[in-house]
Each structure stands twice: as structure tokens, then as C-alpha cells.
Amino acid sequence: MSKESGKKGKVSGSMKWLFGYLRPYRAIFIPSLLALFVTAALSLVFPLILKDLIGDPADAWKNGVDAQTVKDGLDQNMKWLVGALCLQAFIAFWRVLGFMKSGEAALNDLRRDLFAHMLRLPVSFFQDQRSGALSTRVAGDLGVVRETLMNTVPQMVRQLVILVGGLTAVFFFSWKLALVMLGSIPVVVLAVAVFGRKVRARSKEAQDALADSGTVIEESVQSITDVKAFGNEAFEEHRYSSALDRFFAVTMKGALARAFFLSFIIFVMFGTIAFVTWYGAGMLVREELSQRDFVAFILFSIFVGASLGSFPEIISQLQAMSGASERIREILQDETEASGGEKITGLTGALAFEDVAFRYSSRPEQAVIDGLNLEVEPGQRVALVGPSGAGKSTIFSLILGFHRPGAGKVTFDGRDATTLDLASLRSQIAVVPQEVLLFGGTILENIEYGRPGATKEEIEAAAKEANAHDFIMSLPEGYATMVGPRGVKISGGQRQRIAIARAILSDARILLLDEATSALDTESERLVNEALERLMKGRTSLVIAHRLSTVRHADRILVINHGKLVESGTHDQLVAMRGTYRLLAETQLA
Numbered sequence: 001m002s003k004e005s006g007k008k009g010k011v012s013g014s015m016k017w018l019f020g021y022l023r024p025y026r027a028i029f030i031p032s033l034l035a036l037f038v039t040a041a042l043s044l045v046f047p048l049i050l051k052d053l054i055g056d057p058a059d060a061w062k063n064g065v066d067a068q069t070v071k072d073g074l075d076q077n078m079k080w081l082v083g084a085l086c087l088q089a090f091i092a093f094w095r096v097l098g099f100m101k102s103g104e105a106a107l108n109d110l111r112r113d114l115f116a117h118m119l120r121l122p123v124s125f126f127q128d129q130r131s132g133a134l135s136t137r138v139a140g141d142l143g144v145v146r147e148t149l150m151n152t153v154p155q156m157v158r159q160l161v162i163l164v165g166g167l168t169a170v171f172f173f174s175w176k177l178a179l180v181m182l183g184s185i186p187v188v189v190l191a192v193a194v195f196g197r198k199v200r201a202r203s204k205e206a207q208d209a210l211a212d213s214g215t216v217i218e219e220s221v222q223s224i225t226d227v228k229a230f231g232n233e234a235f236e237e238h239r240y241s242s243a244l245d246r247f248f249a250v251t252m253k254g255a256l257a258r259a260f261f262l263s264f265i266i267f268v269m270f271g272t273i274a275f276v277t278w279y280g281a282g283m284l285v286r287e288e289l290s291q292r293d294f295v296a297f298i299l300f301s302i303f304v305g306a307s308l309g310s311f312p313e314i315i316s317q318l319q320a321m322s323g324a325s326e327r328i329r330e331i332l333q334d335e336t337e338a339s340g341g342e343k344i345t346g347l348t349g350a351l352a353f354e355d356v357a358f359r360y361s362s363r364p365e366q367a368v369i370d371g372l373n374l375e376v377e378p379g380q381r382v383a384l385v386g387p388s389g390a391g392k393s394t395i396f397s398l399i400l401g402f403h404r405p406g407a408g409k410v411t412f413d414g415r416d417a418t419t420l421d422l423a424s425l426r427s428q429i430a431v432v433p434q435e436v437l438l439f440g441g442t443i444l445e446n447i448e449y450g451r452p453g454a455t456k457e458e459i460e461a462a463a464k465e466a467n468a469h470d471f472i473m474s475l476p477e478g479y480a481t482m483v484g485p486r487g488v489k490i491s492g493g494q495r496q497r498i499a500i501a502r503a504i505l506s507d508a509r510i511l512l513l514d515e516a517t518s519a520l521d522t523e524s525e526r527l528v529n530e531a532l533e534r535l536m537k538g539r540t541s542l543v544i545a546h547r548l549s550t551v552r553h554a555d556r557i558l559v560i561n562h563g564k565l566v567e568s569g570t571h572d573q574l575v576a577m578r579g580t581y582r583l584l585a586e587t588q589l590a
């Protein structure tokens with residue numbers, strides 16, 4: 001298959017897929033499409049009548065028709081014209097409404113499908129992407145699809161109708177002149193083929209180079225505090241400046257081809273207009289053509305020219321849509337997390353790793369977890385300690401089923417996790433992360449996240465146990481206070497207590513706690529610790545520990561290094577062993 005026909009195939013495949021989303025709304029969409037044909041055809045009435053308005057007086061004068069007859073004819077034509085314009089405006093009104101309604105509804109279905117699918121993709125999918133890039137890309141791609149559906153498709157239909165109608169008309173009014181005019185088309189096509197490809201390739205390079213420079217800004221703005229803290233303003237400026245230089249160099253390379261292309265097209269275009277007018281005027285003199293038909297020819301030629309001129313834009317938009325829709329379809333086809341498996345309720349909270357090995361797919365050469373064995377009994381409080389990069393967070397990911405072990409198995413109450421339904425398993429695990437992110441919404445909703453549908457009383461009870469109730473009540477609107485990116489700012493310790501309230505509300509059997517490394521003030525720390533004590537009571541808890549007080553209170557400490565369990569025991573036992581733990585306790589635990 002040639003490259004061009006491949007592209008065409010892709011465009012039609014994308015259109016088919018897009019129309020699939022329009023199917024449920026065909027009762028609105030199809031009439032709108034038909035209305036579009038009608039309004040486009042009606043726009044051809046305009047030159048058809050205009051030619052009489054302009055041409056008839058001239059011919060009448062020449063043929064000696066009396067003034068009143070000419071005037072009556074003109075008035076009648078004018079009525080037709082106004083009538084056609086009114087009809088066109090009326091249909092266009094409903095057509096635009098119909099297109100918007102069916103199009104936006106179909107796009108909303110697509111947006112819903114896409115988001116629902118993305119939420120069910122495995123965590124590895126998101127980890128393999130550059131953060132931020134995914135959502136920006138998806139939003140951009142959806143924007144392109146929307147633009148195509150709302151503007152390009154109607155535009156294409158309209159221009160096709162005008163092109164076919166206009167060409168028929170020019171041949172009808174003077175086939176000779178039409179052939180002269182169309183004679184210039186092969187020259188233009190050749191120029192487009194020769195220069196157009198070059199221009200397109202260069203402009204794509206230029207776009208990529210510009211995008212690179214945009215990335216520099218994005219990264220700097222995102223981590224502006226780091227840029228400043230490291231005094232890297234000059235470094236970033238230099239990085240941006242060299243990206244701009246690259247963009248400039250590529251643009252200049254393309255400028256030559258573009259300049260040739262544009263000046264040539266302008267020459268051919270205006271040359272053709274001049275030649276056709278000159279040739280037509282000659283025919284007029286030779287009486288091979290009436291004034292009226294000549295005017296008709298020129299008016300329809302303008303329509304044909306404008307319509308032809310709009311196609312490069314339409315085609316490039318269709319190609320952009322095909323690329324965008326392909327990326328969206330790729331995401332929609334990506335495999336979601338395994339669903340099914342045995343739904344479990346009422347776990348006792350026993351969990352174990354049996355000879356578990358794991359590597360991240362993005363870094364297959366590194367065995368992050370390497371033959372790990374561990375066993376946690378129901379209700380036990382276990383602290384995980386180990387140097388940075390030892391694999392502690394990965395152990396949490398494996399428990400949560402974000403990733404599956406490459407070898408060995410993770411079990412809950414003795415049952416292999418791969419045989420269990422992920423959603424029901426996760427509903428019995430609560431997580432209190434190191435850095436708590438609250439989403440945009442009220443405090444009430446943020447706590448309710450732990451168990452959607454919980455009553456206000458249950459939420460308040462959880463907040464009280466989490467030592468969060470008092471500070472929540474001191475906020476301007478209590479539980480209805482908006483938090484998150486656009487809401488009131490609350491402190492790290494307060495966020496942690498909200499996360500604890502969430503976990504209490506979820507009443508999960510297993511608790512995964514990644515202890516915050518940043519120090520809180522004494523009072524805040526006391527409130528958080530008290531809340532955690534209550535939370536951990538009666539649950540199996542695994543804590544990635546950063547504080548000496550936490551490990552001292554743990555039933556058992558597991559020392560992880562290079563993805564292996566290297567020591568295990570109580571604080572006193574491990575200190576007495578004078579091994580890895582003792583060293584860690586002395587250097588890393590506060």
C-alpha cells in the first residue's frame with residue numbers, strides 16, 4: 001500500500017470510528033447532515049441570481065430590451081435571492097444546533113469511555129508515561145477530534161457540494177473557458193507535490209522543535225522552587241535559548257521551500273485569473289459568449305476557487321484527526337487490569353509473600369524484589385525499614401495488586417492474590433500515604449472517599465477518632481470547607497489526619513502506612529500519632545517507618561535491602577544483632 005493510500009485508509013478508519021460514537025444520535029445527526037447539503041446547495045443560488053442582476057442589464061442594453069422589462073426582471077430576481085437567503089439562514093440555524101447537540105453528546109460519550117477506561121488501566125501504564133504529558137496529550141487529542149467533528153466535517157461537506165455544483169455550472173456556462181481555467185490545475189498540483197511535501201516535512205520538524213522549547217518552560221514552571229533553590233535560572237535560560245535556536249534553524253531551512261512555493265502559487269493563481277478574464281473578454285467580443293454567462297462563469301469560478309483553496313486545510317485537519325484518534329484508540333485498546341476472580345469479604349488480615357520476585361517492565365535488568373518471603377499475622381503491627389531504593393514502596397504496590405510478581409505469590413488469608421477480585425481485595429486495604437493529596441471538594445467529601453455513601457454521622461465519628469474534628473470545626477465552613485488545589489490550604493499534619501479519618505471510615509482489615517519523613521511540630525505530631533494508634537488498633541498494619549518511636553512500638557521489624565528480607569525481629573533483638581538494622585537505626589531513624 002502506498003503512503004498516500006495508507007493515510008487515506010487511516011482517515012476513513014478514524015471517521016468510521018468517530019461515526020460509531022454518533023450512531024446513538026443519528027436521529028439528530030443525519031437530518032443535520034442533510035440540512036447541510038441543502039444549505040450548501042442554496043449558497044449556489046447566490047451566484048446564479050447575481051449573474052442575472054449583473055449580466056441582464058448589460059445584455060438587455062446590447063439587445064435593445066426596454067428598461068421597464070429589465071427592471072421588473074431584476075425585482076423578481078431580487079425577491080428570489082432574498083427568499084433563498086432567508087431559507088438558507090433558517091435551515092442553517094437548525095443545522096448548527098443539530099450538529100452541536102449530536103456532536104457534543106457523542107464526544108461526551110467518548111470522553112466518558114476514555115476516562116473510565118483509563119481509570120481501569122494498570123498502574124504501570126501511568127508509570128511508563130511522563131507525568132502531565134498523558135493528560136495534556138489526551139486533552140489535546142480530544143480537542144482535535146472535536147474541532148474536526150464540529151467544524152471540519154461540515155466544512156468538507158459544504159465545500160464538496162460547492163465544488164461539484166460550481167464545476168458543473170462553469171462547464172454549463174462556457175465549457176471552453178472552463179477548460180482553459182482547469183488547464184492551470186495540473187501545474188498547481190505539480191507544485192504542491194514538489195514543494196508541498198518539503199514544506200510539510202520542515203514545518204513538522206519546526207513544530208517538534210518548538211514543542212521542545214515549550215517543554216523547557218513547562219518543566220521550569222512546574223519545578224520553579226527547585227530552579228530557584230538551586231540557583232538554576234541561568235541554566236534554564238540557556239536550555240530554553242538553545243531550544244529556540246534549534247527551532248529557528250529548522251524554520252529557516254523550511255522558509256526557502258515555503259517562499260518558492262507561495263510565490264509560485266500566487267503567480268499561477270493570479271496569472272490564471274488574468275488569462276481567463278482576457279480570454280473570456282475576447283470571446284465576449286467575438287460574441288461567443290453573452291455578458292450574463294460571462295458574469296456567471298466568473299462568479300462560479302470564484303466559488304470553485306475558494307472551495308478548492310479550502311481543501312489543503314481540510315485534508316491536513318483530517319490527517320491530524322486521524323493521528324489524534326489513533327492515539328485515543330490505542331489507549332482504549334490498552335488492556336485494563338484483570339477483572340473477575342473471587343470476590344472476598346471479611347479477610348482476617350493475614351498476608352504473606354512467598355518467594356516473590358519482581359522487576360519493573362521499564363527496567364527489566366533490575367530485580368527490585370528478589371525472592372522475598374514474609375508473613376504477617378492478623379492484627380500484627382509490622383514496620384518495614386531499609387535504605388532508600390530497597391523496595392519498600394514496591395512491596396506496598398505488590399500488596400495492592402498494582403503490579404503482579406514475576407515469580408512467587410502474594411497471599412491473603414492463604415489465598416493467592418491473583419485468584420481474588422482486585423476491587424474487593426483493595427476495599428479491604430486502606431492506605432495512608434506519605435504525602436496526602438486532597439482532591440478538589442469539601443472536607444466531608446474527602447473523608448467520604450474512604451467509604452462512598454457513608455452517613456454524615458459516620459464521617460464525623462471517623463474525623464473525631466482521627467483527631468480531625470476540632471480543626472475541621474474551626475474552619476470557616478466546617479465540613480463543607482472546600483480543600484484541594486483551589487480550596488483553603490491546610491497543613492501537612494491536618495492533611496494526614498484527614499487521610500487517617502478516611503482510612504478509619506473505610507474500616508479496612510489491612511493498613512498500609514507510609515510514614516511522613518517531614519517533621520511536624522510537637523503538638524501536631526502528638527495528634528497524628530494518637531490518631532494512628534487508634535487507626536492501627538485491631539488491624540494488620542504495615543508501616544514504612546522513618547521514626548524510632550514507630551519501630552519501638554512495632555510487633556516486628558522487617559529489614560529490607562536490595563529487595564530481600566535481611567533481618568527481622570523486635571527493636572531490641574535487632575539492635576543486639578549489630579547488623580544492618582542497628583546501622584540504619586543510628587543513621588536514618590529520627
Ligand SMILES: Nc1ncnc2c1ncn2[C@@H]1O[C@H](COP(=O)(O)OP(=O)(O)OP(=O)(O)O)[C@@H](O)[C@H]1O
Nearest residue numbers: 127360362363368387388389390391392393394395
Ligand atoms: N515505576 C518504576 N519503574 C522503574 N523502576 C522503579 C519504579 N519505581 C521504583 N523503581 C525502582 O525500584 C527500586 C525500589 O524502589 P522503591 O520505591 O520500592 O524503594 P523504597 O525502598 O520505597 O525507597 P524510598 O525509601 O526511597 O522510597 C528503586 O531502585 C527504584 O529506582
